[in-house]
Amino acid sequence: xxxxxxxxxxxxxxxxxxxxxxxAQDMNHEYMSWYRQDPGMGLRLIHYSVGAGITDQGEVPNGxxxxxxxxxxxxxxxxxxxxxxxxxxxxxxxxxxSLEQYFGPGTRLTVT
Amino acid sequence: xxxxxxxxxxxxxxxxxxxxxxxxxxxxxxxxxxxRQEPGEGPVLLVTVVTGGEVKKLKRLTFQFGDARKDSSLxxxxxxxxxxxxxxxxxxxxxxxxxxxxxxxxLP
Numbered sequence: 001x002x003x004x005x006x007x008x009x010x011x012x013x014x015x016x017x018x019x020x021x022x023x024a025q026d027m028n029h030e031y032m033s034w035y036r037q038d039p040g041m042g043l044r045l046i047h048y049s050v051g052a053g054i055t056d057q058g059e060v061p062n063g064x065x066x067x068x069x070x071x072x073x074x075x076x077x078x079x080x081x082x083x084x085x086x087x088x089x090x091x092x093x094x095x096x097x098s099l100e101q102y103f104g105p106g107t108r109l110t111v112t
Numbered sequence: 113x114x115x116x117x118x119x120x121x122x123x124x125x126x127x128x129x130x131x132x133x134x135x136x137x138x139x140x141x142x143x144x145x146x147x148r149q150e151p152g153e154g155p156v157l158l159v160t161v162v163t164g165g166e167v168k169k170l171k172r173l174t175f176q177f178g179d180a181r182k183d184s185s186l187x188x189x190x191x192x193x194x195x196x197x198x199x200x201x202x203x204x205x206x207x208x209x210x211x212x213x214x215x216x217x218x219l220p
Contacts, residue, residue: 033208042212043200045207090154090155102157105152105154106152
């Protein structure tokens with residue numbers, strides 16, 4: 001099993017550009033989530049999904065869209081990148097009702 | 113909004129010393145988790161505590177969940193350089209919310 005994979009590992013965008021961060025898991029986990037991690041701020045929940053076709057907002061959803069068309073994939077879309085979105089983004093998954101959450105290696109995004 | 117406060121923010125101690133870090137909230141959580149994160153990697157789950165007053169041990173690490181399920185502590189005995197990292201607590205209710213972490217550095 002590959003676990004949780006994220007691509008790309010690094011990305012630089014200009015303000016206003018759009019892009020999609022990819023996340024996939026091969027563990028058949030129902031629950032997937034996206035976090036951003038900023039210095040001194042810990043991990044903040046952006047969006048999460050409890051299963052295919054179901055998504056919901058977390059603490060900091062503005063500027064991000066998600067969809068969950070399959071159990072395996074949970075892409076995060078930045079519609080119009082802003083410097084405030086410079087961060088490290090982590091995708092995570094877990095099997096319900098287990099609380100054990102598995103994290104991907106992260107995507108480091110810089111918006112100039 | 114549920115908040116988790118972790119203290120201290122930073123801790124640097126000599127190898128062999130003992131230490132305790134804390135995770136506190138004014139809210140009740142159904143469970144609480146501790147993760148360790150190393151630079152350039154995602155967090156890795158260390159333990160989950162679900163019962164008020166519960167104590168779990170993982171080798172030299174002892175985790176305790178408060179009786180009221182609002183706080184938790186992590187105690188490390190005889191710290192080693194391999195314990196260096198960012199320790200995050202996370203509370204679970206309908207979502208999983210993280211604290212800001214304690215950055216631990218063990219000096220050889």
